[in-house]
Amino acid sequence: xxxxxxxxxxxxxxxxxxxxxxxxxxxxxxxxxxxxxxxxxxxxxxxxxxxxxxxxxxxxxxxxxxxxxxxxxxxxxxxxxxxxxxxxxxxxxxxxxxxxxxxxxxxxxxxxxxxxxxxxxxxxxxxxxxxxxxxxxxxxxxxxxxxxxxxxxxxxxxxxxxxxxxxxxxxxxxxxxxxxxxxxxxxxxxxxxxxxxxxxxxxxxxxxxxxxxxxxxxxxxxxxxxxxxxxxxxxxxxxxxxxxxxxxxxxxxxxxxxxxxxxxxxxxxxxxxxxxxxxxxxxxxx
Amino acid sequence: xxxxxxxxxxxxxxxxxxxxxxxxxxxxxxxxxxxxxxxxxxxxxxxxxxxxxxxxxxxxxxxxxxxxxxxxxxxxxxxxxxxxxxxxxxxxxxxxxxxxxxxxxxxxxxxxxxxxxxxxxxxxxxxxxxxxxxxxxxxxxxxxxxxxxxxxxxxxxxxxxxxxxxxxxxxxxxxxxxxxxxxxxxxxxxxxxxxxxxxxxxxxxxxxxxxxxxxxxxxxxxxxxxxxxxxxxxxxxxxxxxxxxxxxxxxxxxxxxxxxxxxxxxxxxxxxxxxxxxxxxxxxxxxxxxxxxxxxxxxxxxxxxxxxxxxxxxxxxxxxxxxxxxxxxxxxxxxxxxxxxxxxxxxxxxxxxxxxxxxxxxxxxxxxxxxx
Numbered sequence: 001x002x003x004x005x006x007x008x009x010x011x012x013x014x015x016x017x018x019x020x021x022x023x024x025x026x027x028x029x030x031x032x033x034x035x036x037x038x039x040x041x042x043x044x045x046x047x048x049x050x051x052x053x054x055x056x057x058x059x060x061x062x063x064x065x066x067x068x069x070x071x072x073x074x075x076x077x078x079x080x081x082x083x084x085x086x087x088x089x090x091x092x093x094x095x096x097x098x099x100x101x102x103x104x105x106x107x108x109x110x111x112x113x114x115x116x117x118x119x120x121x122x123x124x125x126x127x128x129x130x131x132x133x134x135x136x137x138x139x140x141x142x143x144x145x146x147x148x149x150x151x152x153x154x155x156x157x158x159x160x161x162x163x164x165x166x167x168x169x170x171x172x173x174x175x176x177x178x179x180x181x182x183x184x185x186x187x188x189x190x191x192x193x194x195x196x197x198x199x200x201x202x203x204x205x206x207x208x209x210x211x212x213x214x215x216x217x218x219x220x221x222x223x224x225x226x227x228x229x230x231x232x233x234x235x236x237x238x239x240x241x242x243x244x245x246x247x248x249x250x251x252x253x254x255x256x257x258x259x260x261x262x263x264x265x266x267x268x269x270x271x272x273x274x275x276x277x278x279x280x281x282x283x284x285x286x
Numbered sequence: 287x288x289x290x291x292x293x294x295x296x297x298x299x300x301x302x303x304x305x306x307x308x309x310x311x312x313x314x315x316x317x318x319x320x321x322x323x324x325x326x327x328x329x330x331x332x333x334x335x336x337x338x339x340x341x342x343x344x345x346x347x348x349x350x351x352x353x354x355x356x357x358x359x360x361x362x363x364x365x366x367x368x369x370x371x372x373x374x375x376x377x378x379x380x381x382x383x384x385x386x387x388x389x390x391x392x393x394x395x396x397x398x399x400x401x402x403x404x405x406x407x408x409x410x411x412x413x414x415x416x417x418x419x420x421x422x423x424x425x426x427x428x429x430x431x432x433x434x435x436x437x438x439x440x441x442x443x444x445x446x447x448x449x450x451x452x453x454x455x456x457x458x459x460x461x462x463x464x465x466x467x468x469x470x471x472x473x474x475x476x477x478x479x480x481x482x483x484x485x486x487x488x489x490x491x492x493x494x495x496x497x498x499x500x501x502x503x504x505x506x507x508x509x510x511x512x513x514x515x516x517x518x519x520x521x522x523x524x525x526x527x528x529x530x531x532x533x534x535x536x537x538x539x540x541x542x543x544x545x546x547x548x549x550x551x552x553x554x555x556x557x558x559x560x561x562x563x564x565x566x567x568x569x570x571x572x573x574x575x576x577x578x579x580x581x582x583x584x585x586x587x588x589x590x591x592x593x594x595x596x597x598x599x600x601x602x603x604x605x606x607x608x609x610x611x612x613x614x615x616x617x618x619x620x621x622x623x624x625x626x627x628x629x630x631x632x633x634x635x636x637x638x639x640x641x642x643x644x645x646x647x648x649x650x651x652x653x654x655x656x657x658x
Contacts, residue, residue, distance in 0.1 A: 186375075189368055191359040194386050204374060
């Protein structure tokens with residue numbers, strides 16, 4: 001029997017295959033990212049001149065109450081959006097995984113359908129639903145004519161709704177994949193041993209969907225934390241997120257070093273989330 | 287004998303397919319009952335109906351006198367050993383075995399005691415903290431068994447319990463299953479496609495075909511007195527000869543076998559008056575081989591008048607299996623007959639050779655007459 005192919009023995013083909021993607025990765029991702037990282041340790045010396053001095057002043061500034069507040073708020077909004085997505089996404093994934101086979105593909109397509117529409121258009125559509133004269137408030141007005149329109153748009157609620165709307169497929173799909181792989185006889189075994197449907201979900205389905213849930217949380221939380229368009233269009237003055245502040249530093253404030261520091265705080269947080277939630281290697285088998 | 291499980295006129299359809307077709311069956315307390323049949327015969331569906339994973343379209347199922355027809359699986363007094371074992375991969379051996387006690391709210395101290403007890407019973411002491419993927423196939427099987435036994439169910443259901451194991455282990459666990467069932471006095475209902483397994487383990491078997499019960503009886507009844515060609519051919523090997531009844535007296539019968547040009551003598555009446563066409567079934571190990579070379583005359587078979595129950599043939603193939611040899615004998619008509627001969631001494635296997643002319647015969651009490 002042949003062992004696993006060793007890239008060291010097949011260096012030629014290996015390099016030919018990996019070379020271009022590697023160059024792409026270095027040139028277009030690592031180099032610019034490195035440049036921005038260097039900028040985060042720089043100071044503005046003139047109108048258009050920047051000097052990398054190794055200062056930590058930019059990072060110190062990110063801890064000022066204004067910015068720290070926005071950072072915490074971003075974490076809170078992204079965290080809340082992730083929780084809501086999980087709450088909505090798990091039952092949806094469960095329902096699709098246990099739907100009769102002919103239904104599954106249409107249901108999966110339905111979940112991913114919004115995904116094929118431009119984000120900007122989807123966000124504007126959501127504005128139409130949430131604004132004072134929008135769909136939600138018209139329904140409210142029809143039911144309770146005396147009530148003032150609910151201030152949904154330009155508010156944290158709108159941002160969370162928007163984030164959930166955008167990221168729900170990223171929650172549903174990995175959980176569905178985990179549930180779909182699960183051996184159905186495990187559920188039958190649980191029922192057979194006297195556990196009701198809810199106890200079975202709690203003791204068997206949830207633990208076994210764990211990797212899928214972790215992946216879904218990661219795929220929802222990380223992009224939600226860095227969201228720019230959704231808080232920009234749906235949020236009010238008080239519901240800005242960190243990406244909106246970063247954009248302002250680079251463009252309107254023209255303070256690249258501070259913008260870079262803020263951007264890298266976001267990168268550090270993302271790496272932290274990855275370290276906490278990324279799937280671990282399964283324990284070695286005996 | 288009062289029935290613990292009463293299956294009354296149960297039919298289960300999946301769309302246009304009738305998986306279980308009007309089955310009525312009683313199983314008594316303490317029986318080791320086997321549902322035997324080829325794949326797709328409905329035996330697994332019948333087991334799943336007992337477990338509650340399926341609900342019958344027609345009919346009723348009672349266990350211990352209580353109607354269980356529409357009771358969901360988690361409220362039935364039965365536990366199942368799944369074919370793939372279905373061990374929870376995220377729980378240890380202890381976690382798997384105590385699962386049923388935990389969800390039933392059994393306090394931890396008692397849980398621990400009962401799990402230890404049942405693990406000792408299936409000889410898995412010391413493995414309680416292992417995870418399922420650290421166990422061998424045989425050990426997993428024992429965990430699945432322990433998990434089904436720990437709740438002391440009224441009925442233990444086993445779905446092809448030994449099919450995933452290799453031959454040696456299968457035999458070992460076969461004895462163990464038998465020992466456990468006897469020791470605990472529990473009622474076991476097993477599904478299997480393996481006739482050896484059913485014959486070796488079961489106190490009673492039902493042979494299923496196309497959703498219906500074909501014959502129910504003890505293993506010996508099914509093997510020695512099959513009710514149809516289907517059962518005769520499914521359980522063990524059999525040689526079938528088409529014929530018709532010449533004489534049918536209470537103490538003997540004579541069957542004409544026109545295809546072979548001889549007559550067969552039976553030590554009992556057929557009880558099949560007026561059946562124009564029937565089959566004589568003779569098991570391979572119930573046939574004898576005699577030398578025919580050099581013009582030796584046909585031997586007279588025990589309990590028969592001369593000239594009955596004897597056929598001329600030539601050995602074409604020999605399979606030496608150690609404990610016995612299987613002979614493929616060609617008759618003068620060209621059809622093949624199988625004969626099994628035990629190797630009682632070291633030299634029995636040398637008695638007959640390939641292409642040797644032989645006489646085949648069987649005793650008056652060795653054959654069965656089948657009308658279907």
